[in-house]
Amino acid sequence: MSSEVAARRDAKKLVRSPSGLRMVPEHRAFGSPFGLEEPQWVPDKECPRCMQCGAKFDFLTRKHHCRRCGKCFCDKCCSQKVALRRMCFVDPVRQCAECALVSHREAEFFDKQLKVLLSGATFLVTFGHSEKPETMVCRLSNNQRFLLLDGSSRHEVEIARISAVQMLSEGFPPGGGNARATGMSLQYPAPGAEGVTQLKLTAGEDANGSRRQATAWLAAMHKAAKLLYESRDQ
Template identity: 45%
Template sequence: MAAPGKMLVRSKSGLRTVSLEEDVSSPFLLDEPPWIPDNECSSCIQCQKKFDWSCRRHHCRRCGRIFCSSCCDNSAPLPRMSFVDPVRQCADCVLKTKRENDFFEKYVKTLINGATFHVKRMVNNQETLDVSVCKMSADQRYITFEGGNGLEPINLTRLEGVQIITSGADAQGNTVASGISLKFSNRQGDLQKLQLSAPETTNKRPCLLWIAAMQKAVKLLYETRGVSATTPVTP
């Protein structure tokens, strides 16, 4: 699935690259926040310093709140709001942004490249097993399946629950992931469930990296909804 067309727009916060079709934009994006009006804030939200001719107001581009220059002097890329250049952010927001940028820089490519899984599901009350290459689409909206028999793409906005499947612990006592279970609503609104497991006969590393990246993606999506992202389970 190709990424949607985009255009450059200039807002009061900076230059942004936005989708030509709002309903096909990446679910990882955030809307640009409204700015708190200047006349509603007489002092810095962080340090309470009064604003005057020598202490000017500065809006954080991520939260829209008003700070003095000292409390809002961070500049960082903000891809979740599609800004072309780094933008001014307060201390709290820049920490969130840097954690999220780590996802875009390290994990999106892993998800788009995909990995080969055994995909277990129920069809007509019977359990079926397919071998499929699972990928995130280029527009970051779907999980797609190459090689699966009749497996439809999963819209990431329709994910209802995610569980990490574990298979014991390694020599250091760390829990080892062996798969991931996805619960979602299909296009008809019916609740479905797929279980993706790393095949025993292949190199599991790409699968484990994909699962780890998927955990990061779901956490990012669910944080915006205010719900818990994942629950580890054993088979």
């Protein structure tokens, strides 16, 4: 990919919407696959009362729209201003209590797990029905749109085209608890190929810390997959 094409993909612009300022991709097709579209606001005439507590709107009780769900609330039920990165808002925006809780939880992904995905980790990678794995570094591209795999060969998988994600695990720790994640299987339609291609990532066994890094990367990718499915179901 030329630097000119890459720059065009990553170009952003500042736009003003009824909900606030947003820093969005110059070209919509190059947006993050984890993003959400702004909701349509419930028309004022259709919500004479708060959609949470039922308080009647009047001169003293003003109505506010949640920037995440678009519903009408009184100030008491929609007073929190929380960062909403999935809609690319520059500043924290007003949200109802339920949406604010979700946005707070998502902040962990953008503050911690996204950084893990961007840093990458080393895996044994198997493509399709091949029986010979290749040691590769897998990381998320800076624009969050591709998985980049670098080894003796190079590959990229468009995040938005991933159709299935399955965590691979083995055994249970002594005393109970969750099974240990050892890898991940991804399915996606490869460009120019018929049917679905399978990609298997397996964390290697070593003592230099890369196994721990790979496990953290798998956990972050699992969270990313959940956000991806939510974006599709919007």
